[in-house]
Amino acid sequence: MKTEWDVVVIGAGPAGLTAATEAAGLGLDTLVVDEQPAPGGQIYRSVEAVHTRRTKDAALLGPDYGHGLDLVRRFRDANIPYWPETGVWQVTEDGELGITRAGEAGLLKARRIIAAAGAQERPVPIPGWTLPGVMGAGGAQVLFKSAGMIPRGRTVIAGTGPLVLLVAGQLSDAGAEIAAVLDTVTQADYHMAAGHLFSALKASDYVLKGLAMMVKLRRRGIPVHAGVRAVSVTGSDRAAGVAYTDPKGTTHSLAADTVLLHDGVVPSTQLTRQLDCTHGWHHTQRYWYPVTDAWGTTSCETLAVAGDCAGITGAKAAEASGRLAALDTATRLGRLSAVNRERRAMALLAFQRRHTAVRPLLDQLYQPRLSLPAGTPDDTILCRCEEVTAGAIRAAVADGCLGPNQLKAFTRCGMGPCQGRMCGLSVAELIAAERRVPVMQVGYYRIRPPIKPVTLGALAAMAPTAPAPPDPLDT
Amino acid sequence: MFRARHDTPPEDGVTVTIDGHDVTVPPDTSVAAAALLAGLDHVRTTPVSGTPRAPYCMMGICFDCLMEIDGVPNRQACLEIVRPGMTVRRQDGARSLGAAP
Ligand SMILES: Cc1cc2nc3c(=O)[nH]c(=O)nc-3n(C[C@H](O)[C@@H](O)[C@H](O)COP(=O)(O)OP(=O)(O)OC[C@H]3O[C@@H](n4cnc5c(N)ncnc54)[C@H](O)[C@@H]3O)c2cc1C
Numbered sequence: 308m309k310t311e312w313d314v315v316v317i318g319a320g321p322a323g324l325t326a327a328t329e330a331a332g333l334g335l336d337t338l339v340v341d342e343q344p345a346p347g348g349q350i351y352r353s354v355e356a357v358h359t360r361r362t363k364d365a366a367l368l369g370p371d372y373g374h375g376l377d378l379v380r381r382f383r384d385a386n387i388p389y390w391p392e393t394g395v396w397q398v399t400e401d402g403e404l405g406i407t408r409a410g411e412a413g414l415l416k417a418r419r420i421i422a423a424a425g426a427q428e429r430p431v432p433i434p435g436w437t438l439p440g441v442m443g444a445g446g447a448q449v450l451f452k453s454a455g456m457i458p459r460g461r462t463v464i465a466g467t468g469p470l471v472l473l474v475a476g477q478l479s480d481a482g483a484e485i486a487a488v489l490d491t492v493t494q495a496d497y498h499m500a501a502g503h504l505f506s507a508l509k510a511s512d513y514v515l516k517g518l519a520m521m522v523k524l525r526r527r528g529i530p531v532h533a534g535v536r537a538v539s540v541t542g543s544d545r546a547a548g549v550a551y552t553d554p555k556g557t558t559h560s561l562a563a564d565t566v567l568l569h570d571g572v573v574p575s576t577q578l579t580r581q582l583d584c585t586h587g588w589h590h591t592q593r594y595w596y597p598v599t600d601a602w603g604t605t606s607c608e609t610l611a612v613a614g615d616c617a618g619i620t621g622a623k624a625a626e627a628s629g630r631l632a633a634l635d636t637a638t639r640l641g642r643l644s645a646v647n648r649e650r651r652a653m654a655l656l657a658f659q660r661r662h663t664a665v666r667p668l669l670d671q672l673y674q675p676r677l678s679l680p681a682g683t684p685d686d687t688i689l690c691r692c693e694e695v696t697a698g699a700i701r702a703a704v705a706d707g708c709l710g711p712n713q714l715k716a717f718t719r720c721g722m723g724p725c726q727g728r729m730c731g732l733s734v735a736e737l738i739a740a741e742r743r744v745p746v747m748q749v750g751y752y753r754i755r756p757p758i759k760p761v762t763l764g765a766l767a768a769m770a771p772t773a774p775a776p777p778d779p780l781d782t
Numbered sequence: 783m784f785r786a787r788h789d790t791p792p793e794d795g796v797t798v799t800i801d802g803h804d805v806t807v808p809p810d811t812s813v814a815a816a817a818l819l820a821g822l823d824h825v826r827t828t829p830v831s832g833t834p835r836a837p838y839c840m841m842g843i844c845f846d847c848l849m850e851i852d853g854v855p856n857r858q859a860c861l862e863i864v865r866p867g868m869t870v871r872r873q874d875g876a877r878s879l880g881a882a883p
């Protein structure tokens with residue numbers, strides 16, 4: 308296994324693919340690692356397989372998905388070393404990366420690391436969300452893209468965000484029975500968001516696509532209930548239905564075999580947290596992001612971030628940010644003059660501006676609501692791993708708990724295998740709401756490596772120089 | 783919970799055994815997807831209260847898909863790709879992660 312590289316790119320989504328293609332094109336010895344079996348990232352998941360073996364599904368996923376094939380082909384044509392099914396469990400300031408590949412652990416050394424780790428769906432801690440039969444809407448879309456699978460029986464999609472309408476349309480096209488879409492967006496949200504319409508028109512294709520998705524659902528006769536609140540999943544051993552309140556305050560219930568939840572996507576910050584990079588708080592979309600310069604360099608200079616893990620700007624903007632991070636990396640490593648970096652960056656920055664112009668509108672319109680824990684009933688689970696409820700967290704705050712790290716000692720919250728990926732945001736929000744202080748003041752879990760499971764056997768088999776990382780549960 | 787849009791004939795797919803049921807799936811399917819296709823409603827029970835859980839995120843985030851794969855517990859089934867002859871079991875309880883030999 309070759310261990311020394313100029314650049315290691317983490318992630319083979321649009322940001323990672325373009326970063327790697329650009330870096331290799333500038334003569335940098337570049338490696339791409341991704342824990343998925345094939346390139347494409349979340350948006351273009353399984354795009355090669357779909358376009359070669361499942362062409363009927365390709366037609367359903369449309370040209371936006373097909374665009375991923377161009378990116379992947381350009382990447383493949385460049386013959387850049389690419390290790391799929393390779394997870395990164397640690398990065399260090401010195402450019403060391405801990406990886407697992409085929410069950411074995413190893414260490415790599417890079418002069419620069421570009422993390423293009425993407426986003427995750429925001430966890431939606433509502434009553435009943437841990438029941439079998441409940442899944443993220445993005446998770447259901449993964450099943451469709453990667454395996455041609457669709458939900459059986461009556462399916463209800465609840466929450467908000469561009470992905471709600473997209474997934475509802477795609478699954479319906481594919482033959483799923485979408486019984487209803489429960490959207491938390493209100494009339495007032497539309498009025499507020501209209502203030503951003505002018506800037507969004509620079510990217511009017513996004514707005515038009517959004518409208519087309521609404522029209523499609525309407526034509527299909529799929530009811531879209533707007534302005535819903537207090538959504539909960541009903542059922543004892545598995546999901547049996549959904550209850551919600553309409554804008555007039557009337558409670559309704561619907562039978563459902565599958566419930567798909569979605570409240571937007573948030574940056575994957577596990578890598579930047581593990582390196583203790585400086586993070587900021589996005590006030591409208593309520594997520595943490597690593598603070599960077601225009602090229603994606605974090606507060607740790609060895610590490611640049613690109614794509615949605617740097618802040619949610621979507622797949623097209625991710626392409627530009629990947630290339631910008633690669634240009635800057637080439638300059639730092641002496642392959643490209645600063646003048647040439649700037650010259651090449653101009654068109655990329657313009658492209659990025661065009662594709663981020665719609666964000667203020669989307670951010671305002673699709674504010675997370677279901678996942679905000681202020682009104683969450685006490686018996687609702689926030690930490691799925693350790694089964695810690697909102698009530699237990701409120702009690703801990705009443706007993707003097709000030710933030711997420713202290714909460715671990717009070718309740719074990721955040722100490723399970725997901726390392727807070729599923730509760731970190733809601734826990735910070737809930738503590739902040741209880742203490743009546745800003746979320747920034749409450750902070751986030753301290754994340755220690757390994758951030759992906761590594762077996763003790765794999766570590767023991769690793770080169771003897773490697774420091775043994777602490778146990779993930781020993782925090 | 784989920785169904786495949788297209789059947790996979792045994793000669794085109796990979797056959798794995800999940801909780802005693804043989805299921806044939808396309809070659810690059812994840813174990814978690816295969817488990818859902820095999821008709822499993824839940825893939826594990828939790829160590830804390832023993833309640834059933836099913837895959838939630840399908841992208842390595844939630845750890846609700848932990849299963850025993852070829853005798854090794856605590857594997858994230860949504861990140862593992864099926865291999866011919868694989869034996870997969872539902873996982874009951876079992877807290878410690880990565881404690882496999
Ligand atoms: C489930 C889901 C579905 C989505 N579907 C759509 C869609 O249909 N349309 C749309 O416009 N947007 C979609 N998005 C939004 C998405 O964020 C896109 O904007 C786009 O995929 C972002 O590109 P990216 O390159 O930044 O990251 P991604 O495409 O997410 O790629 C990141 C890659 O990094 C890898 N990775 C992360 N951490 C590690 C690690 N530690 N070790 C190894 N590899 C790692 C992941 O496996 C992944 O392949 C979706 C998001 C999610 C979470």
Ligand code: FES
Pocket residue numbers: 814837838839840841842843844845846847848858859860861
């Ligand atoms: S389904 Fe979430 S980690 Fe596998």
